[in-house]
Amino acid sequence: MKRILVLGAGLSASSMIKYLLDHAEDNDWKVIVADQSKALAKNKIAGHNRGEALFFDVFDRELRTRLISSVDVVISMLPARFHYLVAQQCIESGKHMITASYISDDIRNLNNAALEKDVLLLNEMGVDPGIDHMSAMQVIDRIRNSGGKITAFESSTGGLVAPEHDNNPWNYKFTWNPRNVVVAGQGVSKFLHNGQLKYIPYHKLFSRTETVDILDYGKFEIYPNRDSLKYKNIYCLDDVKTLFRGTIRRPGYSKAWNIFVQLGMTDDSYFIDCEGLTYREFTNSFLEYRKNIPLEQKLADYIHEDLESEIMQKLTWTGIFERKLIGLKRATPAQILQHLVESKWKLGKEERDMIIMQHKFEYTYDDMEKEIKSTMVVKGDDPVHTAMSITVGIPVAIAAKLLLQGRIKVRGAQLPVVKDIYEPIMKELAGYGIRFVEEESMVGEVVN
């Protein structure tokens, strides 16, 4: 019997654990789920005879060693900063590790040690990063193998609310870590456009969007997503002239969110004393003092919009003008804003999320310029098995299965950009509704 250890039983682990339990009997697996909350782990196991729930504390060295030594593969769904601790133990004990997180330099540096111990440290095995790599490399390798030369690669992803539950003026709800959404894009965003390096400072990010149609889901907008340049090496796109990663939202989101950015309400670098402070006062602290002018009018003037404009309606809807106590003691502007929008952008119990991913490849082939768009749309099943949980968890689970079945043979610190990994996984993902639709055309004109 093979033993799988899942560290962390949070929301993101739900679909993954279900997959493992569903396949446990056929493969003769034991699935051990270990969490800080044994109750949560037990809840995920749901009484399955192949499952076992345990308490886990990542800082307990003895427990860490004992648990990891007793299994065949470790899936770490812990916060990313703990993966290195787990990876070190995995190498010491000669066990494989899979995570859905970005590879860190520390883990990259374990490559040789992992190879020596015949261990695979498989990183970025979720959706973004994860499915993005696999689905992109599938097309990239196909174009290359047929003699094409890739000149442009653009790839965007968005965690959104499903259209049937899209019922607020922002056309957005939190489907994942709200904090990441509130501070998204802080720092500088970098990409390559027709051979030119481009840098966009945070305060200009949400005004540099472009609008696209995606399949028959209607219009979306895309803003740049941090450092796109690193994908040049990961995908070996040496000759590419355009390289862009983006985040997908519904049209209008960025223009309205940009007002928060412009005002300074997403700043996470200093603390405000919030006792006795209302959201209205919080908002007012970012606008000039003007005698006898209501706050709403001040803001409308500041952004050169009418009081009744769409953007003012979005802003008003969040509650930033309300004379309601914030209810925090001391918080950064970003924390205060998150606290406010968390209650508004909440996905209801019966509501479903939706993940969209779209790649665009431009390539030359026989002196022709061609374009392929490859698009995935996944909707959640229910409040537990959300699109996010499915697309993060199923690839991880399949990777574990293939690894235990001896069908993934690469070792060392890896990303799923090699064919031996992405091909079988992409094939099986299709069975779970995670599939890409391709549209091929001559550049600038959709023919299919």
Add this chain to the structure above:
Amino acid sequence: MKRILVLGAGLSASSMIKYLLDHAEDNDWKVIVADQSKALAKNKIAGHNRGEALFFDVFDRELRTRLISSVDVVISMLPARFHYLVAQQCIESGKHMITASYISDDIRNLNNAALEKDVLLLNEMGVDPGIDHMSAMQVIDRIRNSGGKITAFESSTGGLVAPEHDNNPWNYKFTWNPRNVVVAGQGVSKFLHNGQLKYIPYHKLFSRTETVDILDYGKFEIYPNRDSLKYKNIYCLDDVKTLFRGTIRRPGYSKAWNIFVQLGMTDDSYFIDCEGLTYREFTNSFLEYRKNIPLEQKLADYIHEDLESEIMQKLTWTGIFERKLIGLKRATPAQILQHLVESKWKLGKEERDMIIMQHKFEYTYDDMEKEIKSTMVVKGDDPVHTAMSITVGIPVAIAAKLLLQGRIKVRGAQLPVVKDIYEPIMKELAGYGIRFVEEESMVGEVVN
């Protein structure tokens, strides 16, 4: 004979060392100037029989101990991060220390140790911080003692070029550390306006200026200078409704500098590989790709200005459009921009700088609302004894004299906000042309 140790013989120490040597004979002093470059120290002594030049390395503990133990007072003109090392030794050896830098928490925490050893650690003894504290407290104490209640305090300072050498489109030249000017205002600026806390994010700072007339020097503009709120405690301004610190520039400077900020060219958080890169390409990396549109036109369009506008002339004058190699290997945008403007905003050999400081106090007295403006304008004597060197160095030197003469009796970690310190110093500063002109009026109307 009393012995004074000056650590650091850079530009900012010139006027201070001259003052000490000029007063050495009368007071029976020995002035020991110690620097990493003994030649520089020697140059500042200029053969004076009361002076002595020594080599100094702040990291040489033995040398530090020996030098500090052998004197009566230490003036540290070292970079601010080294003051703590010096202060620790001063306390150990029971010697006084004076610096022109902002007090650090570390030094503030030495207060009790200093009191025990009967030592004065006198910080913020230059111009800003320094003269600002002394001149403000002089007026604040006077208003209070006459029964007035201060409701508003605004204070601004600018290091500028003297009008007779003000001959570039920015009406600005570097007169101090260029790096501080390039990254000025990064983070958030905070102030109080009519009882309301106001926060301005960096990317809005240079569009939140106000224009003022200063004496008969013409028009200036003022932008907020970081955290104004801390002056509430320092000056005990408990009832103040408006509290604002600003930086003074000539009109138009901020609007043009703001373009660099908006583009992201003052970002100091990431590195660009500059090899083979021209300033034109650098500038282009912050603007959208547009086929066949010249860079100048793209920028003009971006900022909604005419190609021939004043602001475009300022920007063009800096050289940001030039097809000239940057000549650095790897640098942040801020470092690249500094490298460019350093060659343009250079104060010529025969040119003089000018420092302007203006306080505005609003107060109530017998139900009347009154206002006092207190203004200092100091021009440099020559390229060595600049206004900056004079206003930083002379207060430090006078403080050392008064301390050695037993006329400053406070001990512990101090700022020059107490009458025993500021009164004699302000009196003597007037003799060096460092004096404040007062304009008193009823609020809103200048009568004097």
